Amino acid sequence: MTEPGQPGYAGPEEAGATDTLAARMVGETQDDQADSAALGTSAEPAADEDLSARAARLESELASVRAQAAAGETIRLKVEAPHIAFVHNGLEVGEDYTEVPARAVQAMMEAASDSGVKLTQEET
Amino acid sequence: MAGPPLVYSPPNYTTTNVLFGIGILFTAIVGTAVPSDQNLGVGSSWTGLGWAYVGATEAGVTVTFNPTTQDLTIEEQPTPVGVAVSTATLQVTCSLSEETLTNVNLAWGNGGSVAVTPAGAGQPGKSVLTLSTNFQQVAVALVGKNQLGFARVLSIPTVVSAGQVQTAYRRAAQQRLYPLTLNAVCPFNQITWTDLTAIATS
Numbered sequence: 089m090t091e092p093g094q095p096g097y098a099g100p101e102e103a104g105a106t107d108t109l110a111a112r113m114v115g116e117t118q119d120d121q122a123d124s125a126a127l128g129t130s131a132e133p134a135a136d137e138d139l140s141a142r143a144a145r146l147e148s149e150l151a152s153v154r155a156q157a158a159a160g161e162t163i164r165l166k167v168e169a170p171h172i173a174f175v176h177n178g179l180e181v182g183e184d185y186t187e188v189p190a191r192a193v194q195a196m197m198e199a200a201s202d203s204g205v206k207l208t209q210e211e212t
Numbered sequence: 213m214a215g216p217p218l219v220y221s222p223p224n225y226t227t228t229n230v231l232f233g234i235g236i237l238f239t240a241i242v243g244t245a246v247p248s249d250q251n252l253g254v255g256s257s258w259t260g261l262g263w264a265y266v267g268a269t270e271a272g273v274t275v276t277f278n279p280t281t282q283d284l285t286i287e288e289q290p291t292p293v294g295v296a297v298s299t300a301t302l303q304v305t306c307s308l309s310e311e312t313l314t315n316v317n318l319a320w321g322n323g324g325s326v327a328v329t330p331a332g333a334g335q336p337g338k339s340v341l342t343l344s345t346n347f348q349q350v351a352v353a354l355v356g357k358n359q360l361g362f363a364r365v366l367s368i369p370t371v372v373s374a375g376q377v378q379t380a381y382r383r384a385a386q387q388r389l390y391p392l393t394l395n396a397v398c399p400f401n402q403i404t405w406t407d408l409t410a411i412a413t414s
Contacts, residue, residue, distance in 0.1 A: 175325060
């Protein structure tokens, strides 16, 4: 049905894919390539990478970019001992600093306080 | 001389449009992106973006749209001259069969938090759900299969879990169930149905 790796996100040189966000993402102009590097994307396929593998890789990158775009500004939080994780409203903070959407931080801090859990925000 | 024959010729119906089958219910923090069109039917694409699958249900998922209307009438005409929508509610309901703290919290308003403590010397590992009546909004997506075998997705960007939750602890009669009632609280024009109709051309 809609398995990853199906064609549709192959790349800019394939004109049929240019109406997809993925194709636009990887079809960077030279101006966009700095952004692309920052995001860890690569429009150029590896020499031995077939189309299915490349499509799967680009899908993964697209998902990451979509998640970043949707999250907006993020704050890094971690949970302090004796706890190892704290979950609120579908967001989980672990022992290591975890990206949390900035808009969700206040509610998460209040919930942590109510639960007797200490969260630490990374200093910038 | 007789006129033309009187033909009874109703239109054909389309049996392949009669659909059945379960819907997969995902929830996520408000604002979470949905997968790309190509991946709307791929479960891992949803979970990879932060959507949580509610898991097994007792009797599937039910979507209920319930508008109430106000007839506009005039003395001179017995039938209404217009009908205005006064209220409209959209609910997604199901009975969660998987008793996890995440599901308990979701059914009980999604206001609680889970704190995880690892096992240590003299300390068993534990997870504690602390409840709250400060219900948190959540996004919902219901993924079904259309007549072509592709994904058909109902997306409701903002809902609140607010419904009576009654769970029976029975020896053998049934599993413990957590009725979930999700009420849409977003403008109606933010709610979408997306229907995949053909694979990409290249």
